[in-house]
Amino acid sequence: MKLKIKAIVLYPKDKSKSKRIIPFDVSKVNVITGESHKGKSALIHIIDYCLGSESCSIPVGIIRDTTQWFGLHLISETTELVVLRKEPGTKFSTSEMIMIEQAEPIDIDALMSASRFQTNRDAVVNRFNQLSGLSTERFDLENLKNQFGGAASFRDTSAFQFLPQHIVANPYALFYKADTHEHQQKLKTIFPLLVGAISNEVLSLERELKELDISLKTYQLELNTKNRAVQSWLGNLQSLFLRSVQLGLVKDIPLELNSYTVEQYLFQLSQIVEDFNENPIPAYQSGATVREVEYLENLDAQERDLVNEVAIRKIRLSKLQSLNMSSVQYRQTLESQRRRLEPVSWFNKKLHSNICPFCESVNDNAKKQLETLDEYSKNLEVISRSVNTNDVNLNKEVADVKSEIRDYEFKINKVRDVLREFYTKSKEENERRRTVESLYKFIGRLEEALANVGSTTVDSSIQKSIDKLYQQVSDTNRKLDLIRKSHNKETVLRRISNLMSQYIVMLDIDRPNDPVELDIANLTLKISSTSSNRADYLWEVGSGANWMGYHLSAFFALHEHFLSLENNFVPSFLVIDQPSQVYFPKDVPTISDDIVTFQDFAEKSEDLTQTRKIFSAASACAKRTNFNLQIIIVEHAPEITWQGVENIHMVEEWSGSRALIPIEWIQE
Numbered sequence: 141m142k143l144k145i146k147a148i149v150l151y152p153k154d155k156s157k158s159k160r161i162i163p164f165d166v167s168k169v170n171v172i173t174g175e176s177h178k179g180k181s182a183l184i185h186i187i188d189y190c191l192g193s194e195s196c197s198i199p200v201g202i203i204r205d206t207t208q209w210f211g212l213h214l215i216s217e218t219t220e221l222v223v224l225r226k227e228p229g230t231k232f233s234t235s236e237m238i239m240i241e242q243a244e245p246i247d248i249d250a251l252m253s254a255s256r257f258q259t260n261r262d263a264v265v266n267r268f269n270q271l272s273g274l275s276t277e278r279f280d281l282e283n284l285k286n287q288f289g290g291a292a293s294f295r296d297t298s299a300f301q302f303l304p305q306h307i308v309a310n311p312y313a314l315f316y317k318a319d320t321h322e323h324q325q326k327l328k329t330i331f332p333l334l335v336g337a338i339s340n341e342v343l344s345l346e347r348e349l350k351e352l353d354i355s356l357k358t359y360q361l362e363l364n365t366k367n368r369a370v371q372s373w374l375g376n377l378q379s380l381f382l383r384s385v386q387l388g389l390v391k392d393i394p395l396e397l398n399s400y401t402v403e404q405y406l407f408q409l410s411q412i413v414e415d416f417n418e419n420p421i422p423a424y425q426s427g428a429t430v431r432e433v434e435y436l437e438n439l440d441a442q443e444r445d446l447v448n449e450v451a452i453r454k455i456r457l458s459k460l461q462s463l464n465m466s467s468v469q470y471r472q473t474l475e476s477q478r479r480r481l482e483p484v485s486w487f488n489k490k491l492h493s494n495i496c497p498f499c500e501s502v503n504d505n506a507k508k509q510l511e512t513l514d515e516y517s518k519n520l521e522v523i524s525r526s527v528n529t530n531d532v533n534l535n536k537e538v539a540d541v542k543s544e545i546r547d548y549e550f551k552i553n554k555v556r557d558v559l560r561e562f563y564t565k566s567k568e569e570n571e572r573r574r575t576v577e578s579l580y581k582f583i584g585r586l587e588e589a590l591a592n593v594g595s596t597t598v599d600s601s602i603q604k605s606i607d608k609l610y611q612q613v614s615d616t617n618r619k620l621d622l623i624r625k626s627h628n629k630e631t632v633l634r635r636i637s638n639l640m641s642q643y644i645v646m647l648d649i650d651r652p653n654d655p656v657e658l659d660i661a662n663l664t665l666k667i668s669s670t671s672s673n674r675a676d677y678l679w680e681v682g683s684g685a686n687w688m689g690y691h692l693s694a695f696f697a698l699h700e701h702f703l704s705l706e707n708n709f710v711p712s713f714l715v716i717d718q719p720s721q722v723y724f725p726k727d728v729p730t731i732s733d734d735i736v737t738f739q740d741f742a743e744k745s746e747d748l749t750q751t752r753k754i755f756s757a758a759s760a761c762a763k764r765t766n767f768n769l770q771i772i773i774v775e776h777a778p779e780i781t782w783q784g785v786e787n788i789h790m791v792e793e794w795s796g797s798r799a800l801i802p803i804e805w806i807q808e
Contacts, residue, residue: 143711149211179800293614311679337629590739647689684722723747
């Protein structure tokens, strides 16, 4: 995301005073140096506030007492923007903002009636989200209440834009605002997206996959519901078919009726209705009574088989439960014996002779007995370990057998329902003697039953929809796999580590040759030793100079990596607040007649040489990124520190009466 700072603009509360403009070079390393208490450290908070931070962290006092509006003049890829945010007064923050955006350059001095561009924080952040190209897709599609799993925001990238004083050499926090749990969790979530380990397309496909999964589950639920409804009709259909046999309406009774499905019964019964409608007074089918008896015998045999299956599983269940209990008791017995023999080993070690401690007679029987018991104790230990290691938990097998028994019991009840229906109808039939009237009544009941079953039968379109969704899921997963292979997180992290190593050698770091890796899970760095297998976290390496050096190396490397990506979501500027604090305050030599060059200056202090490396590394970063990264450094160190270092732009020196807030704003 191309977003650079052309100027910081402050508008005074006193309308008679002139606005304060601090201009920057968008293609160089900008440096503001000066004394303490001049407002240098407030710059990060002013920039962050104007870019839509939730709270105002600009220091209270002179800065907020005299400033009405804090503003930024920005350039993006295709437009220029002026963003102003009102000083919140006694409030924690304010949402009142002004945003001007246009394709032509904006002349700050020519701005008139800016109030007509009034807006609010949410609108400004939303516009920056659009400029960044961040996706609106959530990361956590399962738990919509997860506040850390929402879509990435432009605001989340502030972790990479600022290195304030309390972070730049902090051993426990690598990123801005990542010293709070909330920001840590969100940063961990979006990190893979920002470094290119995943892409917007991945998030979109994952959301599409989630929607396909929901649709698939909906169709599967509908299919299963209909299947269960259809299967619940099986017993009724069997009874109706048997009744049809009783009434002599079935021409050819299949031999394998017991294995008939719902669809097969429906076909047979529909054929009966169709035949009856063609011939309202059908002939009684010859042999129907014999086939009826055969069918009943098959049902009886089926019931006996099912009862036998239940009996077999009942025996198996009893044995499994007994074996499970025996295994537990055996382990308990072994453990009891092991505890009883624990003192033997200790006593055997303490007994060094065969002389009785009481009568002083020589006898080795006690020693032999102890050795025997000790050997038995060791064998028992081996057996106990073997039992604990190889023990098979039979709970799953017990549960499976119980489930099988329930299934068979359900089938038995279904068969018995059919038999019960048959014998009940047989009694009624003996009374009615198969009259024509009973045929019409039965056909009417049969037609009604077929209509009811038809309303619950599975529509083939449901299965077709499921098959289509499965294919879409497969295609989407294939796309995701291809993208993930080209956006491999390990490859990305190795590249960032390689870039860090190139900056580390430019800075004052004790272990310049030890590999460094970015640990996303812990939001820190890990430094591996070349002489051992040990890997140290940032807080373990010691020395403020090391911590500062690793911070700068990580941020320079990250921004170089961001700018190499096809889709860079992070603004292309970095503000660093007083990185030389690990060397200062110290007695800084003053420039005199005999100190006119940096070499003369550095002879007075080794720390000055190390401080110069900060500016050299920043200059190298600007050059390596083809000056697409804007770096702003606020410092205590004097200008002679970076004398001769290319790509450095001295913005202002705040000393004496010069500061962030003009002296005339303060004077009455």
